[in-house]
Amino acid sequence: MLENIGLIEIFHSLGNREIATLFWLAIFLTWCLKIKEIRSSLPPLIYSIFATKLIIPIITLIVVITTGSLALHHYDLWSTNQFKIAVIWTLIIGMPTLGESIKIAQEKSTLTNNIRSTLGLSILVDFFINLYKFPLFIELVFVPTMALIAALIAISSNKSEYKAVKIFLEKTILLIVGVIICFQLYKIAYSFSEISNKNTILDFACPLFYMALETPLIWIFSLYVAYEEVFIKIKITSPISADHTGSFYVKFQIIKRFKTNIKSLNEWIKSTSSQNLESKEGIVKSLRASKINPS
16 A cells, blocks of 8 residues: 555655745755754654653554555545645644644633634645645745744734734635635636536545544543643542552542542542542542542
8 A cells, every 4th residue: 555655756746835845944944953042942842742651642643544554545535746745734734633632621721612723724725725726826925925924923922013014914815715715716616617627626525534633532632631740639639550450549539539520639639638538538529529520
């Protein structure tokens, strides 16, 4: 299967927008590497990423996306044309969205909100990749211009005095994208037979497929984070952490009690006094008295 996915085909599948993006990204990385402070900070940064638990969700996501893509390829529903979509979606949406599992675990967000935001971002990626492509020399100006506007919006969002600038920049992006979308709709209306091919449909479907693959991962990682925080608090508070058998028993009872109910788990650990966490019996008694709320 893998021999059918050639690097030459992947490069041929790149459009002017992807080429322009890679061109400016290469220039930016080269500029960064010329700065001594940035260059010296890279090894510790890379080590910290690979030395922490952050690498586990990232590797899991890459494995899931790769496996899903190969499964689609087996049924002739994925080709080198969709490779760039897989890479862009994973880097821009997939990996950053994994961080939402921490917010879900801490009840600062919900899985439903995550699905909505990921869906919106996936649609934006669809449009970015599949919108009308300009000639290369125009794309070399268009890509950094849009990136600069997006960066200015992000910066202005943190300061209330720049609110007017933020609104203006957002309207500017909406206007540019709106004009391109209108032109794209015009092309669809008058050249539907040329556009409505299998590759175009797969290009739009792939990000949604990847989102469906990632959603269960976010749910699983949010459960892991929620229980990990509870177990850390018990380890700090309770002397039973030194007793491996007792510690395993307590963890099993907590998971058995709350299962996938993060809300009730967080309410229990917040309402339970430190005295109740000092012994196995106190923890079990506290668990029995806890309430299970709808998740």
